[in-house]
Amino acid sequence: MRYVYADNAATTAVSPHVVEAMLPYMTEHYGNPSSLYSIGQTAHRAVAKARAQVADALGAEEREIFFTSGGSEADNWAIKGAAALGAKKGKKHLITTKFEHHAVLHTMAALEKQGFTVTYLDVYENGIVRPEDVEKAITDDTCLVTVMYANNEIGTIQPIAEIGRICHEKGVLFHTDAVQAVGHVKINVKEQNIDMLSLSGHKFHAVKGVGALYCKKGIRLPNLIEGGAQESGRRAGTENVPGIVGLGVAITDMTEHLEENAKKVAAMRDRLFEGASKISHSRINGDTEHRLPGNFSMCFEGVEGESLLLMLDMQGVAASSGSACTSGSLDPSHVLLAIGLKHEVAHGSLRLSLGENNTEEDVDHILEVLPPIIDRLRDMSPLWEHIMENEKNK
Numbered sequence: 286m287r288y289v290y291a292d293n294a295a296t297t298a299v300s301p302h303v304v305e306a307m308l309p310y311m312t313e314h315y316g317n318p319s320s321l322y323s324i325g326q327t328a329h330r331a332v333a334k335a336r337a338q339v340a341d342a343l344g345a346e347e348r349e350i351f352f353t354s355g356g357s358e359a360d361n362w363a364i365k366g367a368a369a370l371g372a373k374k375g376k377k378h379l380i381t382t383k384f385e386h387h388a389v390l391h392t393m394a395a396l397e398k399q400g401f402t403v404t405y406l407d408v409y410e411n412g413i414v415r416p417e418d419v420e421k422a423i424t425d426d427t428c429l430v431t432v433m434y435a436n437n438e439i440g441t442i443q444p445i446a447e448i449g450r451i452c453h454e455k456g457v458l459f460h461t462d463a464v465q466a467v468g469h470v471k472i473n474v475k476e477q478n479i480d481m482l483s484l485s486g487h488k489f490h491a492v493k494g495v496g497a498l499y500c501k502k503g504i505r506l507p508n509l510i511e512g513g514a515q516e517s518g519r520r521a522g523t524e525n526v527p528g529i530v531g532l533g534v535a536i537t538d539m540t541e542h543l544e545e546n547a548k549k550v551a552a553m554r555d556r557l558f559e560g561a562s563k564i565s566h567s568r569i570n571g572d573t574e575h576r577l578p579g580n581f582s583m584c585f586e587g588v589e590g591e592s593l594l595l596m597l598d599m600q601g602v603a604a605s606s607g608s609a610c611t612s613g614s615l616d617p618s619h620v621l622l623a624i625g626l627k628h629e630v631a632h633g634s635l636r637l638s639l640g641e642n643n644t645e646e647d648v649d650h651i652l653e654v655l656p657p658i659i660d661r662l663r664d665m666s667p668l669w670e671h672i673m674e675n676e677k678n679k
């Protein structure tokens with residue numbers, strides 16, 4: 286049976302080029318970058334090169350890139366750090382959105398327990414924040430605005446440059462969780478008025494456990510980890526040299542092929558939308574224009590998302606109903622509730638996230654197996670029966 290991996294928003298396959306680049310840093314050049322002898326210095330140079338590659342891809346300077354263990358760590362550092370800087374000046378208000386990743390939302394919850402106040406902006410039915418809402422929410426006490434670049438469940442892309450401009454006019458720091466966007470859409474931190482940006486390697490064909498925080502020069506975030514002089518003393522600990530080397534290669538490869546990849550992936554995604562929209566009582570979640578190339582998100586009424594995933598898995602399709610963190614729990618996704626879906630509709634959600642490795646045959650396979658699965662699930666569903674009854678009585 287065909288195996289179709291359609292969950293690239295959860296993680297991606299490491300590219301062969303990345304593996305090849307990483308290997309020598311596990312075997313031959315295993316030195317500690319802080320050591321002065323030559324294999325240490327070889328590792329040191331490799332980390333410096335990767336830092337330059339990440340900086341180049343974002344339009345940043347090398348000294349503005351700090352390697353971390355991934356997206357969650359970068360989000361935590363940026364938000365808690367900006368909160369600490371704000372608190373020193375008596376500013377204890379932060380602004381974010383209702384549909385952020387849990388790395389952001391749970392960090393906000395932790396800060397609320399410490400006496401900070403947080404405004405959660407609406408994202409409306411199209412899943413897009415309105416810049417005027419950001420402007421209205423900013424007060425004299427605001428120390429940070431953080432808005433994700435692209436949503437991980439419904440793929441909607443936010444007006445980042447515009448939000449950044451408003452923050453700068455008001456003298457407020459602006460952070461974006463760009464974990465879903467980096468490598469997939471064009472980003473320039475200077476042109477888009479971004480002060481801090483989080484990224485994660487495993488979402489664009491590098492390995493899990495490595496990421497970075499871009500932090501504009503002059504912003505003096507408190508150190509994340511005390512210890513050695515790594516990452517300018519701000520995030521101590523011997524570097525994940527192979528992971529960092531892979532991150533640099535992956536971001537360069539993705540940036541070089543960004544436009545052709547986006548075109549290819551979006552064409553496959555649009556074919557999925559077209560085919561799946563023929564299923565009755567279905568809806569596309571979020572704006573269709575301002576959207577990540579690989580993101581497909583739909584709801585099917587009278588269908589239970591978890592059962593849908595299990596049946597797709599039996600047909601060789603790896604998909605998701607929401608974020609990996611909410612799958613496994615029975616609560617509907619906070620993202621789908623944030624765009625105004627009713628609980629029973631949000632339960633029937635399906636996210637397919639395509640990537641560069643997917644093919645037209647993968648799309649054919651999904652479109653072949655999906656409609657009969659939905660039919661079968663609806664045949665067994667009391668909710669569907671109820672929906673049909675209601676329609677008859679109309």
Ligand SMILES: *Cc1c(COP(=O)(O)O)cnc(C)c1O
Nearest residue numbers: 355356357386388437464465485
């Ligand atoms: C995956 C993801 C994260 C977490 O990144 P990790 O590297 O897995 O910690 C954060 N934010 C978004 C939007 C994500 O998609």
